[in-house]
Amino acid sequence: VAKCPHGIATVCADRQRSWREVSERVPRAAAGLRALGLEPGGTVAVLAMNSDRYLELFFAIPWAGGIVAPLNIRWSEAENAYAINDSDAAILCVDDAFLHHVPRLRAEARGLKALVWIGDGPTPDGMDSYEEMIASHDPMEDAGRADDDLYAIFYTGGTTGLPKGVAMSHRAIGYGTVSYLALLPSIEDLSFLYIAGYFHFAAASALYYITMAGGTHVILPKFEPVPVMEAINRHQVTNMVMVPTMVNMLINHPDFDRYDL
Secondary structure, eight states: OOSOTTSEEEEETTEEEEHHHHHHHHHHHHHHHHHTTOOTTOEEEEEOOOOHHHHHHHHHHHHTTOEEEEOOTTSOHHHHHHHHHHTTEEEEEEOGGGGGGHHHHHHHOSSOOEEEEOSSSOOOTTOEEHHHHHHHSOOOOOOOOOTTSEEEEEEOOOSSSSOOEEEEEHHHHHHHHHHHHHHSSOOSSOEEEEOSOTTSHHHHHHHHHHHHTTOEEEEOSSOOHHHHHHHHHHHTOOEEOOOHHHHHHHHTSTTGGGSOO
16 A cells, blocks of 8 residues: 555456555454454454455455455355364355355354355345445454464365365465565566465465555456456456466467457
């Protein structure tokens, strides 16, 4: 915010926000989470497709003194209920794509105090609206978590037994972010396109280094060749993470040559 307050921070669907706007929303969202019962050192789980609101939660939750637990969008309800209980999540944030999971998760998650709606449709009964939370709360002071305080819990695939929660500290994420920036040929005018789910640390790690560099987060809910090529072309994307299958789908797409990639 100090470096480029008017720079574009997030681009998602038809929404675009500056770093100044994001810096005003995050402390208000944090205050809303506190009001819903999040205690210092408590966990907030998120089950949603990528979005600008999801990105803000990666900063609002620790701002409120909490720990982020991104849930796997490919898991069953039973598997995510396990992760919610394993991480002792007090709050669950959900969007349109996973609203149908809520009844079972609410029934099986022992410590949930609140459900927060981060989708685009009307707020369902029994849930608190993320946008209304921001609008109705004054910004709170940063909780000041740092060093060995936990920042996030990312869950492994669980291919051999139950999934493991990988606990990551503020210090680890800070060092990893600085190290990654040191590997890039340039950190000026970065624009990162998100196509993998935030529950993958390979995807979520860019949240930190693009923010530290004052770049732009261009967010798609999922990978589809044409929207990806359109986003690269329109927003002058400089960086992204893909697996070989995605690369193959792009370069072999019949419209590949239509876009400036």
